[in-house]
Amino acid sequence: MLDFVLSDTLSPAVERARKASIDFTPVMATIADYMRFGVLERFEAQAGPDGEAWTRSQRALAEGGLTLTKSGELKLSITADSDATSAIAGTNKIYAAIHQFGGQISRPLGKKTFGPRAPVTIPARPFLGFSVEDLTEIEKMLGDHIKAAFEGRS
Structure with a gap:
């Protein structure tokens, strides 16, 4: 039988990493901001998360x-939020x-708002979603969060 014993010098690092893996609040705030910035970049790039x-x-x-920017309201409505276990960006x-x-x-034919309507596709x-690069960066952020806690840098 093989036993594994943590030394007294390693135990605090493991405990910090354990606590960091329970409360992701700081890194989730960073991820939410990163997600919001990515959405805003898509309005400038005029492309979806897949680059199309x-x-x-x-x-x-x-x-x-630019498309989707007539009034700018949609772009300006993009917000980010986070808590200990999640990050979100949306509108x-x-x-x-x-x-x-x-x-x-369907929209009205002509200037009248009532009456016949024409279908429009x-x-x-x-504009919402993740690129492959986004997912890679988010995974890195999460790993760095745990590593920093383990090393006592958080």
Whole structure:
């Protein structure tokens, strides 16, 4: 039988790492900010998390400018939040889903808001999500968090 005994000098490091693995609050805040920044970069790059370019909107084609930025409200609505076990970046704009996933909407014909409506297909322009690079960086952040605690740097 093989026994493994932690020395007194190693025990504090293991205890710090154990505590750090329970409370990820600091690293989750960093990850949430990283996620938010990634979403904001996608508005500038005009591409989804997979790097695929968005289909330009009719407005951007006609007037110039960037897709999903007519008023800037969607981009400005991107927020980040975190707690001890999770990180999130997103928006509270109800119309965000149609842009993220695409789909069909109907809008009035002409200037009247009542009456006949024409179906319009909105292509998916994903702005939320993770790239492969994002996932690699987040894994590194989590590993660095545990390593720093083990080494007494947190």
